[in-house]
Amino acid sequence: MRLRSSTAFAAHAVLARNNPVLAPSLVDNKLFDEVRNSGVSAAVRDASEALGVSIGVRVTTAGATDRGLEVSYYRPGYPDSLARDNVYVFTPEQIGAPRDFLLYPQYANGSTFIYPVKKIPGLAKPYLSAPYKYGTPEFEAENAAVVKLGGTYAPERTQYQTDTARFWLGAVSGSGGQGSAGVTGMVQNISIDLLPKSYTPLDQAKFFAKLGTAFYDAIVAVWYVKFKAPRWRPITAIQKYYNASWTPLLGTPQHPEYPSAHQGIFGGGWSVLVRELGGNPSHNFTVKSDWPNIPDRSYTSLDDAAAEAGNSRIYAGAHWEQANADGFLIGKAVGNYIYDNIDSYIYGRQDPVSWKS
Template identity: 25%
Template sequence: MRKLVIVAVLALLGTGAAAPVRAGSTRPDVDAVRGWNGLALDAVRTTRATDADAARLYAMLNVAVYDAVNGVAGSRPARAHALVPGPGPRDADPQAAAVTAAHAVLVHLDPARTTDYDARRDADLAALRGGPAVARGAAWGRHVGAGVIAARTGDGSTPVESQPAGTGPGVFRAAWSGTQYRAVRPFAVADAGRYVPGPPPALTGVPYAAAFAEVAVLGSAALPDPELLATYQFWSLPAGSSQPPGEWLRIGLDVAGARHLPLADQARLTALLTMALADTTVATVTTKYTYRHWRPTTAIREADTDGNPVTTADPLWSARAGSVGGTPEYVSGHSSYSAAGAATLAGFFCADAIPFSHATDSAPGGTPRDYAGFAAAATEAGRSRVYGGQHFEFSNQAGLALGRGVAGEVLATRLLVRSGPTHVGACPR
C-alpha cells in the first residue's frame, strides 16, 4: 500500500514512478537542481513577486543547494562554502541533501504552498530508495537550509520602503516601492555600491539629446513596427512571470542540462549565477534611488522644460510598451540583470559563444529565439527597453556595465577551490 501511495505522488508531480538513472550508474537521479528551481520559478510567477524579491529567493535556494552538496564528504574538488560551512556527514547522499535544503528555503519563503513542497520532498527522497546515506544527506540538507535562512534573516530586504514622487525637469514623477533593496546585504560582493555608475548625461547636453531622439522614434507607439514590438514583449517579463533574474536562471539550467553537468557543477553554476543576479539588484536599486531620472514618456512630453535647444516636446507621445514605467529610468534593470546573467554564464563555461534557444515567459506566442551566445541575448534584452520606449540607450549601457562588474567580482572571488590554482585565465575553477 505504501508503495502505491509513493507511485501515485510521483505520477502527480510528473516525475514518474521511479527516478531516472544516469548512464553507467545504478544510482537514481532526482535532478534536484532543475526540479527545485522549477518550483522556485513557479513560486515567483504565482506570487507575482518583484524582480528584487525574485532574485533574493533564487539566490537563497541555490546557495542552500550548493552548500548542502558542497559540504558532503566526497564532493571534490573541495570548494569554499557560500553561507553555511561544512563538513557535512560522511557518506551522505548529496541529492538528498540538495532536496531538503531547497525544501527548507521554499517553505520559509513561500509558506502558502508548503503542502506541495512537502509532497515533492517526500517523493524525491522516496525515489532515492532510502537507506542511511539518504537519511544522513536529508538531515544535513535541513541543517544547511536552516542556516541559509538564519544568515539572510535581517538582511535589509524588509520592511518595504518607498521613495516619494518627484517634481521638475529630469525627475521621475511617481512614488515607487522596494527601495529598501539599496541597503540589502549582498550575497557575494564586498560592496555593491562600488558598481553604482556616475550620473546620467546632463539634460542640456548633446549625448542626452541623441538618446532622446533615438527613443522618440524607436520607442514610439505611433510608429508601428511588429519586430520591435515583438522584441520588447519577448523580454518584457512583467509581474506574474519569472522576472528577468528568472529568465537567466532558466537559460543557465537549460545550458547545464544540455551539457549533462553533474550535480556538484550544476549547484555551483546556479549559486554563482543567482548570487550575481541578487547582488545586481542592490546596485541597480541604489542607482535608481540616487538619480531618480525621468522616463522617456515624461521627458518627451515635457521636453520644453529640459533646457535643451535640440529636443522638442510632444505632449501626445506614448511608449510602444503602453506604459511609462514603474521605477526611475536610470539604470535599466533588465539590462543590468541580463549582463550579470550573461557574464556569469560565460565565465563559468569559459566561453560566451555557446548557442542556445530560449522562449521567455513573455515571448509572443511562446515562440523561442535562437542566440549565438550569452552576450548576444543580453544585448537584445537591453535594446528591447529602448524599443519599448521605457529607457534611454545610456541607461541600457550603464546597466550592462553594472551587471558585468558584479558578475566579474562574483566569479573572481566566490565558490573557488580551496587549494591549487583558482582560475584558468579568467575562468573560475
C-alpha cells in the same frame, strides 16, 4: 535525476507553504509524477520537503530581519506639482493608491552576499553623474529612438521588435509580463542549455550559486545608483517636452530609470555564464518564450542575446540606451568579482552601505 526531482519537490514545497500565490497547491500533479517515477523513496521525498521548508523559512526570516535592507529615504514628486527636469517622479498611471509607491528602494542600502559593500560606492561613482541631461545632443539622440520605437503607437517599430519588448521580460507571475525579474529565469534556462552535460550535481550547484549571487548583488549595486541619482522616466520627459499624449508600449516600473535593473541582472548573469564557458560568448542556444503568441528564439552568441535584451527596454518605452549599457556594465563588474572570489570568500554578514556615504 533523483536528486534533481527531490530538490525540485523541496523548492516547490517551500513556495506552497510560504507563498500560495506562486504555488497554490502543495505538489502539482506533474511534479509529483516526476518524483514518483524517478524512483526516489518516500523517505527521501519527505526529508527533502522538510529540509526545504526549514531552509526556506530561515532564509525568509533572515531576509526580513537583515539590518542591511533599510528603506532609502526618497519620496518622488508628482508630475503636475514637483516635477523637475531629469529627476524621477511618479508617472501618470502610477498616481493614486495603491500604486503610488516605490518598488524595492531597500536594495539601495542593501547588504550583498559576496561583492563587498565597501566597494559599491567606488563602483557607482562614475555612474552617479553619467546620465545624459535633457537638452544635450546625446540625450536628444537617445530620446528620439524611444519616441520613435517605444510608444504605444509606433508605426516604425516592427512586429519582431514589439514582440522583443515582451519576450525579454518573461511572463512574471502577477506582473502581466512587466517585471524585469523574469530575465533571471531566462538566463538560468540558457545556462542549463549551455553547461557541459558532464557536470555533476556539485558542479551545477557551484555554478548556480555564482549565478544567483550575481543576480542579487548586481541588483544591490544598481539600486544604489538608482536612488543616489534618481532619474526621470521617458514618459515624464516625453510628455513634458515632446508629445503630451505619448505613452510607452509597456507599463513603466515604479522606480528611477537609471541604470536599467533589467540589464544589471542580465550583465551579472551574462558575465558568470561566459566565464564558466571559458570566456567564449559564441554558442548556439534557444530561449524558450513565455508568451503563447511569441515563438522561441535561437541565437549563435550570448552577446547578441544581451544586446537584444537591452533593446527590448527601448521598445518597451521604459529606458534610454545609456541606462541599458551602464546597467549591463555594473552587473558585469559584479558578476566577474563574484566568479573570481566566491569559492574563497568567508561567508558572513556584511555592513550595509550608508546612505550618507
